[in-house]
Every structure is written in structure tokens, then in C-alpha cells.
Amino acid sequence: MRGSLYNAVFAAGITLVLACLMLGVRLGAEGTTLTVYGAGADRWEWILAGVGLVFLSQLFSTQLGRLSSRIPRPDLGTLKPQEATWKAIKPWLLAALVVGLLVWPFMVSRGAVDLATLTLIYIMLGLGLNIVVGLAGLLDLGYVAFYAVGAYTYALLSEYFGFSFWACLPIAALLAAAFGFILGFPVLRLRGDYLAIVTLGFGEMIRILLNNWTSITGGPNGISGIEKPTLFGLEFSRRASEGTQTFHEFFGIEYSSGQKVIFLYLIAVLLVIVVIYLINRLMRMPIGRAWEALREDEIACRSLGLNRTVIKLSAFTLGASTAGFAGCFFAARQGFISPESFIFIESAIILAIVVLGGMGSQIGVILAAIVMTVLPELAREFSDYRMLMFGLLMVVMMRWRPEGLVPMKRPHLELK
Amino acid sequence: MLELKNVNTHYGQIQALHDVSIKVNRGEIVTLIGANGAGKTTLMMTVCGDPKASSGDILFEGESIRQMPTSLIMRKGLAVVPEGRRIFSGLTVAENLHMGAYFSDKAAYEAQLDHVLGLFPRLKERYNQRGGTMSGGEQQMLSIGRALMSHPRLLLLDEPSLGLAPIIIQQIFEIIERLRDEGVTIFLVEQNANQALKIADRGYVLENGRVVMSDTGEALLTHDAVRKAYLGG
Numbered sequence: 141m142r143g144s145l146y147n148a149v150f151a152a153g154i155t156l157v158l159a160c161l162m163l164g165v166r167l168g169a170e171g172t173t174l175t176v177y178g179a180g181a182d183r184w185e186w187i188l189a190g191v192g193l194v195f196l197s198q199l200f201s202t203q204l205g206r207l208s209s210r211i212p213r214p215d216l217g218t219l220k221p222q223e224a225t226w227k228a229i230k231p232w233l234l235a236a237l238v239v240g241l242l243v244w245p246f247m248v249s250r251g252a253v254d255l256a257t258l259t260l261i262y263i264m265l266g267l268g269l270n271i272v273v274g275l276a277g278l279l280d281l282g283y284v285a286f287y288a289v290g291a292y293t294y295a296l297l298s299e300y301f302g303f304s305f306w307a308c309l310p311i312a313a314l315l316a317a318a319f320g321f322i323l324g325f326p327v328l329r330l331r332g333d334y335l336a337i338v339t340l341g342f343g344e345m346i347r348i349l350l351n352n353w354t355s356i357t358g359g360p361n362g363i364s365g366i367e368k369p370t371l372f373g374l375e376f377s378r379r380a381s382e383g384t385q386t387f388h389e390f391f392g393i394e395y396s397s398g399q400k401v402i403f404l405y406l407i408a409v410l411l412v413i414v415v416i417y418l419i420n421r422l423m424r425m426p427i428g429r430a431w432e433a434l435r436e437d438e439i440a441c442r443s444l445g446l447n448r449t450v451i452k453l454s455a456f457t458l459g460a461s462t463a464g465f466a467g468c469f470f471a472a473r474q475g476f477i478s479p480e481s482f483i484f485i486e487s488a489i490i491l492a493i494v495v496l497g498g499m500g501s502q503i504g505v506i507l508a509a510i511v512m513t514v515l516p517e518l519a520r521e522f523s524d525y526r527m528l529m530f531g532l533l534m535v536v537m538m539r540w541r542p543e544g545l546v547p548m549k550r551p552h553l554e555l556k
Numbered sequence: 557m558l559e560l561k562n563v564n565t566h567y568g569q570i571q572a573l574h575d576v577s578i579k580v581n582r583g584e585i586v587t588l589i590g591a592n593g594a595g596k597t598t599l600m601m602t603v604c605g606d607p608k609a610s611s612g613d614i615l616f617e618g619e620s621i622r623q624m625p626t627s628l629i630m631r632k633g634l635a636v637v638p639e640g641r642r643i644f645s646g647l648t649v650a651e652n653l654h655m656g657a658y659f660s661d662k663a664a665y666e667a668q669l670d671h672v673l674g675l676f677p678r679l680k681e682r683y684n685q686r687g688g689t690m691s692g693g694e695q696q697m698l699s700i701g702r703a704l705m706s707h708p709r710l711l712l713l714d715e716p717s718l719g720l721a722p723i724i725i726q727q728i729f730e731i732i733e734r735l736r737d738e739g740v741t742i743f744l745v746e747q748n749a750n751q752a753l754k755i756a757d758r759g760y761v762l763e764n765g766r767v768v769m770s771d772t773g774e775a776l777l778t779h780d781a782v783r784k785a786y787l788g789g
Contacts, residue, residue: 426658433644433655440642443604444656445630445706 148198155194159187208539241409245402253398253405257473259513260408261466264415266493266505268462271419273491274500274548275428276455277435278328279336281487282343285323286316286460288482290467292350295363295477305369305472309465316464317457324456328449343487351479362478368400369407369472376400404473411469415462416502422458423502431455432500492530496537498544507545557582557710557741558603558634563612565595565602572598574765575612580710585732585742587773589749589786590762596745597639599762600714603743604636605629616710631659635708639715641699645688649679652687652698656705664707672701675731693724700731710741717748729755749786753777761786 164187166177179187197204245253265287272280290312297303297311327338350357357363368376374387378395387403388395422428430451434441438448471477493512497504515533516526537544558580565573572595580586590596602609605626614622621629630636635656644652653672657665673680676697682690687698696716703711713732717725725748733755736742746752753759756773761782769776776782 426654429647429651429655430658432647433651436644436646437642439638440644441655442606442626443630443636443638443642444658444702445627446655446658447625447627 144199144201147201148195151198152191152195155191156187159190163187238413242406245405250398250401253401255514255517257401257405257408259510260405260412261470261473262490262493262509262513263412263506264466264469265463265490266497266509267412267415267419267502268459268466269490269494270459270497270500270502270505271422271431271455271462272459273494274505275423275431275435276452277431278452278456279332280339280456280459281336281484281491282339282341282346283459283463283490284482284484284487285343285346286320286463287467287470287486288346288350288479289316289319289460290464291471291477291481292357292363292467293464294468294471295366296356298367299363305367305468309468312468313461313464316467317461320457320460321453324453328452328456340484340487343482343484347479347482350482358478360478360480362476362480364476366471366475366477368475369404371403376403408469408473411465415465419458419462419502427451427454492534496533496544498547500548501544501546504544504546504548511545557617558743559615560599560603561613561615563599563602563609563614565598565607566610567598567607572765573602573609576762576765576767578760578767578770580741580743582741583736583739584757585736585744585755585773587744587746587752587756587759588762589746589752589759589776589782591785592747594762595765596762597714598765600636600639600712600743600745603629603634603712631706633708634710634712635703635706636712637699637703637714637716640718641692641695643687643695643698643702646686648684648686649682649690649698650684652702653679653705656702658706660706665705668705668707672704675704675734676701693720693727696720696724696728697731700728704735704740708740710743711735713742713744715745715747717746717751725751749782750777 163183164179166179167174168177169175245256265283268286269280269283272278272283293312293315294303294305294308297308298305303311323339323342327335327342330338351360353359370376370384371387373384374390375384376387376399379386386395387399430441430446431454434446434448434451441448441451470481474481489512493508494505496512497506497508515529516523519526519529522529541547558578560576560578563573563576564571576595576599578586578588578599588596588599598607601607603614603621605621605624609622612622613620616629616632616634619632621632644655647655653669654665657668660668673683678694678697679701682694687695690698700711700713700716716728716732720728729751732742732744744752744756753773753776756776759771759773759776760767761769761776769779769782771779777787
């Protein structure tokens with residue numbers, strides 16, 4: 141009781157200080173000078189009510205914990221059918237899912253398809269970072285740098301040399317992988333926090349470089365008018381540029397701007413399927429197991445003759461190339477990129493997707509990517525409270541599913 | 557098979573091994589005993605190439621391995637069971653064993669898997685269980701089994717009896733003898749001097765980074781100074 145009283149007083153105190161600083165005072169302009177206003181009485185009432193709530197919830201935290209543990213939790217395990225039936229229906233389910241993904245955009249609004257495309261980009265990024273953080277256990281806070289490398293690769297090659305999207309896709313992936321390799325070599329001797337700091341710095345370096353190399357990247361103005369992808373040379377515009385043909389002319393159908401959106405969405409679906417397939421294969425190969433083994437015990441790995449540098453580098457490089465892939469597509473979809481798109485918050489969101497989904501679990505990461513992109517869109521009216529909602533989501537997750545939405549599945553002992 | 561010639565090892569400024577010379581012949585069990593901090597584990601790690609010996613030479617089957625990177629040394633046909641077991645606790649027994657055979661082809665892997673599971677029937681029972689959920693003795697068996705998966709000709713064991721019940725220690729030592737009979741050369745580092753010397757063909761005593769005595773296992777076991785220092789009188 142005494143411990144929880146201390147706890148409650150402490151937590152309430154912190155809440156009071158934070159609330160006073162963030163809500164209790166306000167800056168206002170008065171002529172040319174700034175003045176500090178105090179909050180009104182009604183706001184103070186709210187703040188005090190909040191402090192009281194924190195105090196009480198901390199004071200009775202054990203009782204609350206006992207109460208909340210009585211609420212039945214959804215047991216996802218029972219939802220899954222028996223192993224045998226699961227095996228039989230799994231290919232059909234997958235096929236249905238793919239067909240659904242392909243047919244779905246023709247039935248919904250343009251905005252929904254656009255949002256789905258964005259979600260797919262985040263799924264790709266999440267899957268890529270999942271290799272680095274989830275499987276190999278290397279905390280990378282500058283992942284967005286590789287995303288930027290991919291995006292700028294396409295934007296620059298298209299702007300200066302007229303490369304097409306499809307040619308740039310592998311180039312972007314390779315170049316991002318090369319950057320991952322170059323960064324990885326010196327950095328992978330570091331561990332844990334130190335690695336996180338250096339990768340964070342690297343992410344910022346790339347962004348600042350893009351911001352200041354005005355002669356080539358256009359600096360903060362970014363690059364606009366990036367060409368959209370074409371379907372075997374068919375453009376998705378109203379009028380064809382010289383020497384080409386448009387999609388709607390070729391097939392003799394009415395032009396609609398929605399065609400382009402759906403086409404981009406379909407490319408994204410294709411890319412995500414390719415990425416999922418490749419990563420799945422890699423995880424089943426010995427190298428995938430080596431990543432996990434290295435995360436678990438480095439010394440044991442070395443005692444077995446594994447070269448830790450090679451294994452870490454391979455994880456880092458593969459993760460980076462996935463981001464390059466996603467970046468290239470991002471540039472093509474957006475048509476405009478600037479360093480603004482590659483700030484640290486992006487890295488944080490991708491990391492949040494991986495952690496929220498359950499480190500190492502592919503399905504978890506996909507679900508988390510959907511949650512993290514669709515929820516803010518749905519809650520657009522509450523956009524002022526977005527960060528508050530993220531915070532709430534994190535607290536709820538920690539309380540209910542500390543291992544992530546779908547923790548990585550490991551075979552375990554079955555009692556018969 | 558394995559020969560250390562006047563090996564010196566340093567951790568920064570501090571010298572941990574002084575002119576250590578040790579020889580392990582094919583088909584032998586050689587035991588290295590010593591007190592805490594005598595340099596036993598350092599010696600073992602020096603053979604594995606981490607830390608590297610600062611002078612002297614280490615020969616494995618006549619070839620110098622002193623300058624080689626650890627990952628290459630470990631693929632030469634010697635395997636180490638590191639101190640404190642160090643199994644992959646999140647991976648299953650099957651996956652742990654598979655990691656041990658990372659560099660062998662499929663046929664060799666399957667043959668060796670059968671062999672290892674024959675040696676340790678307990679691992680077969682626990683085949684799909686996570687390594688971390690097993691008892692200490694089972695984990696030690698897994699650690700030895702994993703090292704054996706690469707089909708080594710020389711097995712280095714660093715304190716396999718650490719923290720185990722006497723009956724399990726007995727089993728582990730029986731297995732070690734059996735491995736020797738199968739033709740695997742064993743280099744054993746132990747604190748449990750009594751049992752380690754009983755099965756040893758030859759033994760070395762390490763004190764403050766220097767080899768102070770070497771003889772047959774039997775002779776060391778009855779030697780007065782050794783009895784006093786390591787066997788409790």
C-alpha cells in the first residue's frame with residue numbers, strides 16, 4: 141500500500157508538471173512581442189481532474205490490474221482451424237486473398253485505393269525493417285535513409301537520364317543495398333544503443349545531404365514531375381507525349397483518372413507479393429536461421445564457424461534493398477519528392493510497425509502496417525489528437541499484448 | 557593433432573598466458589585443470605582465435621591457425637562447446653542442431669543428426685521444443701550435440717560440468733569417453749578435477765597463466781601437490 145502511495149504521488153506530480161507546461165500556459169503575440177498567458181479556470185479544472193485520475197489509478201493499480209485481468213481476452217489461437225484442415229484450405233485462402241486484392245479497387249472510391257497503396261508501401265518498409273530489427277536484432281533508427289536513396293534514385297535517373305520506372309526498380313534496390321553495405325561495414329561492430337545512435341545519424345546525414353545539394357536534388361524544393369510508371373510503354377495520361385500511346389487509346393476505352401490510381405495500386409500489390417515471397421524464402425533458408433541465431437547468442441554463433449560480419453551485413457543489405465524498392469515506387473506514385481518525406485518520424489513509424497506487429501512475424505507486421513496507416517486516416521477529424529491516440533495505443537498494447545499483435549510463431553511442445 | 561608452442565596471450569596490457577606449450581595427440585582425452593582465473597578459458601579461446609595469441613604458434617593438424625579469423629578456424633574440423641552452454645534458447649532443438657551443421661551438405665547433416673540423436677536420446681524426445689525450456693543437463697547435451705553436428709575431429713569442451721547435478725555430470729563424462737572411443741580427440745577444460753582426470757589420458761595443470769605440471773591423468777590424480785590444490789587433500 142505504501143509503495144503504491146509513493147507511486148501515485150510521484151505519477152500525479154509528473155502529470156501536473158507536464159500538464160502545466162503543455163496545457164496550462166500559452167504563448168500569444170501582442171503587437172511585436174510575445175506574452176505568456178495562463179489558462180482559463182475551466183482548463184485548470186480539467187488538468188486537476190486528470191491529475192486526480194492518474195493519482196487514483198496509480199493508487200489502486202493492483203486492484204485495477206486484477207479487475208482488468210478478469211476481462212476475457214480474445215484467444216486468437218482457437219480461431220485457427222486444426223492443423224490438417226488449415227493445410228488444406230491455406231492455398232485456397234491465399235488465392236482468394238490475392239484475387240480479392242486485385243478485384244477490390246474496381247469497386248471502391250479513388251481515395252480508398254490511394255490509401256491502400258500507401259498502406260502497401262508501409263507494408264514493404266515494415267517487412268524490410270523486420271529483417272534487420274525483428275530477425276537479426278539490429279536496432280536501426282535510420283531506416284528511412286534507404287527509403288530516400290530508393291526514391292531519389294528513381295527521381296534523379298528519370299529526371300536526368302530519362303530512365304523508366306521498371307528499369308529503375310532494380311537499380312534503386314541495388315543502390316540502396318550498396319548504401320546499406322557501405323554503412324554496415326564500419327557500423328556493425330557496434331551493438332545495441334550505439335548501433336541505434338549511428339544509424340540515427342546516418343538517416344539524418346542522408347536527409348541533410350539531399351536538402352543541401354541544391355544543384356542536383358533541388359534541395360528543399362524537391363523534385364517534381366517525376367514520370368509515372370507505364371504498362372509496357374502505355375501511359376496513363378489523358379494525352380500521350382510524343383512517340384508514345386496512352387492506355388485508354390490503345391484499348392479504346394474512356395479516359396478516367398481512376399485508371400492510373402488503380403494501376404499504381406496493382407503495381408504495389410505485385411511488389412508486396414514479390415517482397416513477401418522473397419523474404420519468406422530467405423527465412424526458411426539457413427541464412428534466415430542464422431539471423432535469428434545471431435540475435436540470440438553471438439558467441440555461440442562464432443563457435444560454430446559463422447562469420448558474424450557476413451550475416452549481419454546480409455540482413456542489413458537485404459533490409460536496405462527492400463526499402464530502396466519501396467522508395468522507388470513511392471517516388472513514382474507521388475510524382476514529387478522532397479527531403480521532407482524522409483524525416484526521422486518516418487523511421488520511427490516504421491519501427492513502431494515492426495514492434496507493434498511482433499518482432500520477426502510477417503503477418504504481424506502486415507497487420508500493424510494496416511493499423512498504423514488506416515487508423516490515422518479514419519480518425520481524420522481527431523487529427524489534433526493523433527499523437528495522443530498513438531500513445532494510448534502503445535499503452536494498451538503494452539498492457540495486453542506485450543509481444544506484439546501476432547508474436548512470431550515458434551513451434552512449441554505439444555502435450556498429448 | 558593440436559599443438560600450442562610457447563603461446564602468449566594478452567588482454568590489452570595484461571598478460572593472461574605465459575609461454576604455454578600443450579600437445580594433444582590424436583585419439584586422446586587431454587584435460588586442463590586450474591583454479592579460477594588461471595587462464596583456462598583464455599587458453600581455449602586463444603585456440604579458437606579470439607583473443608589472438610600475441611606470440612608463439614598454434615598448429616592444428618600441422619597447419620598454423622594462429623593468424624586465422626575465428627570463423628575459418630571453426631570450419632577446420634575442430635568444434636568448441638563454449639563455457640556456460642550458450643545454446644540458442646529461442647530456437648528449437650532441431651534448429652539448434654541444424655545451426656551446428658551450417659556448413660555441411662544435406663547427406664552429411666542427416667547422417668550426423670542420426671548419430672547425435674543416438675548419443676543423446678533425450679534430445680530426440682525434446683526435438684521440437686525450444687532450447688531455453690530444457691533443464692541444464694539437457695541444454696549441455698544440446699550444446700555438445702550441436703558442436704558434434706559439424707563432424708569435428710577435435711572437440712574442445714569448456715567446463716561441461718558447470719552447474720550440473722552429479723548424476724548428470726557422470727552421464728556427460730561417459731559420453732565424452734564414448735566419443736573418444738569413436739575416434740574424436742577431446743581437449744577438456746575443467747574445474748571438476750577429480751572426474752576430469754579420471755577419464756583423461758594426459759593432463760596439464762595451469763596456474764597464473766603458466767603450465768606448471770603435465771603428466772598422465774592417473775599420475776596427476778595421485779600427485780600430492782595436485783591433490784592438495786585441486787582435490788581437497
